[in-house]
Amino acid sequence: MSKLWGGRFSKDSDHLMEDFHSSIKFDQKLYREDIRGSIAHADMLGTVGVLSRAEADTLIEGLKAVQADIEEGKVAFTTEDEDIHMNIERLLTAKVGDVGKKLHTGRSRNDQVAVDLRMYVRSAVAETRQLLVDLVEVLHDLGAAHVETIMPGYTHLQRAQPVTFAHHLLAYIQMFRRDVVRLDDWQKNNNIMPLGSGALAGTTYPLDRNQTAQALDFDAPCANSMDGVSDRDFVLDYLYAASVSMMHLSRLSEEVILWASQEFAFIDLDDAYSTGSSIMPQKKNPDVAELIRGKAGRVSGHLMAMLMTMKGLPLAYNKDMQEDKEGLFDAIETWQKCLMMAAPMLKTLKVKKENMRAASEGGFTNATDLADYLVGKGVAFRDAHRIVGELVAHALDQGQALGDLSLADLQKASPQIEEDIYEAISVDTCVKRRHTKGAPGFPQVEEALDECKSWLTQQQ
Structure with a gap:
């Protein structure tokens, strides 16, 4: 089969070279975008008189x-x-005859692939954004059911201060909302059209x-033809947003895995999102969460690969950029x-409130x-910190919690402690008193x- 670009060459490509060089195995995903871009290009050629109106209409119908x-x-x-571009041009020419050979007037595969891929990513941005909003809604609804479900907050994976399950979930809501903002920024920064840049000039x-830009829903044509064909920032921006969001998903999945363990026993995952063991009958494994955690590295790897592909390329288009797609x-x-x-994994899990509270x-x-209580009684915070540390050590020796210590033991450490201490250091009080904006207090x-x-209502 003769190449559509073969006039310059006196011999056919090596068969291994053809397979190595070809991208149709993966860029066939772009067929809708390629055809849509070609329709807009043909229509414009008919409008400006490069083609007759009849020729343009024939191309469009074809x-x-x-x-x-x-x-x-x-x-x-x-x-x-x-590639997909040459395949479609060949199919078109077979269908409409020699007028099909006129479609490529005024464009190159360099600007053609750039516009196809940009439209493909733009569609992916809209789809992914909606999935993020859906996840935020699930987290919101789960949190709304657990405003007063007290659980330990952690630093260094050590129990730190009491919070609520809703407050914990709200932290992830903030992360995923930032992911939405990153996708919105993609639209602001990247919705420009490279078609018309030609090969580079x-x-x-x-x-x-x-x-053409208006027909393809772009905000404007790109401002520089060389940048138009060689820019892949829009790919990197999506991959960066994906990598950050997958990192967020991985962190959430890690906590789901911990919470579902017998050691934590904070949640029970639905059977539909768990698996068993081929040898251990008792096992219920959090495979969905583990797979999400594992796939985060895979997505970050794609970002790193694309950065390394682009970092040494001179202007304008280079064949290395075919690596932008897979x-x-x-x-x-x-x-x-x-x-x-x-x-759905989060939507269907069961929360074990009693275990969270006990922890x-x-x-x-x-x-x-307790340290803040002493400060309220006039003790300097650094002294209060030392006193409470000594009380914790004493409670550990006795196998007790702070609230289990007798008033006499507490007053031995600090005479400022009074009967109201037990109410002051109950976990309910600890949470309720945290009433600054963004804190875990119930209001x-x-x-x-x-x-x-x-915010969710505004996304509809």
Whole structure:
């Protein structure tokens, strides 16, 4: 089969070279975008008079027919035609005749692939954004059911201070909302159209790039033809957003794994999102959470690979940039699937309130509040810190919690301690007294949930 670019060459490509060089195995995903971009290009060529109106309309109808054939499974793409662009042009020419050869007037595969891929990522941004919003809604609803469910907060994976389950979930809500903002920023920064840049230096034809940009829902044509064909920041921006969000999902998954363990026993995962062991009958494994945690590294790897691909490339287009697709496509699919799995896993889990509360009461999470109590009695904080540390050591020796110590033992450490100490250091009081904005106090958590609900309403 003769190459559409073969006039310069006196011999055929080596078969191994063809397979190595061809991208149709993966860039066939872009067929809708390629056809849509070609329709807009053909229409514009007819408008500005580069083609007759009849020729443009023939191309447009032919492209629509090619798309229908592809979607009905009537088309077998070939490596001989290398990529999706050449495959579609060959199919079009077979369908409409020699006028099909005029479609490529005023463009190059360099600007063609750039516009195709940008439209593909733009669609992925919209789809992924909705999945993030759906996950935030699940977290919101779970949190709203547990505003007063007290659990230990941790630093260094050591019990630190009492919080609520809702407050803990609200931290992840903030993370995933930032992920949404990153995707919104993608739209602001990257919705510009490279088509019309040609190979790198524009074209001598009187193209109306504004018409094409409007037809393809871009904000504007790109401002520089060399940047238009060589820019892959829009791929990197998506991969970065995916990597950060997958890191958030991984952190959440790690906590789900811990909480579901017998050592924590804070939650019970639904059977539909767990698996068993082939040898140990008692096992219930949090495989969904573990897979999400594992796939985070895979997505970050795609970001690193693309950064390394781009870092040494001179302007303008280089064949290295064909490496922009496989990792991107996998990252899109992986991120979206992880979001689709995380939401129902969280929605169906059962919270073991009593175990969460018991962990809060048994881990000296009220020690800071005892120090604050002493400060309220006129003791300097540094002295209060030392006194409480000594009381914790004494309680550990006795196998007791701070609230189990007798008033006499407490007063031996500090005569400022009075009968009201037990109420002051109950985990309920510890949480309720944390009433600054963003803290785990019940009214503050309700306020944060209300604000999140309002944000969710605005996303509809």
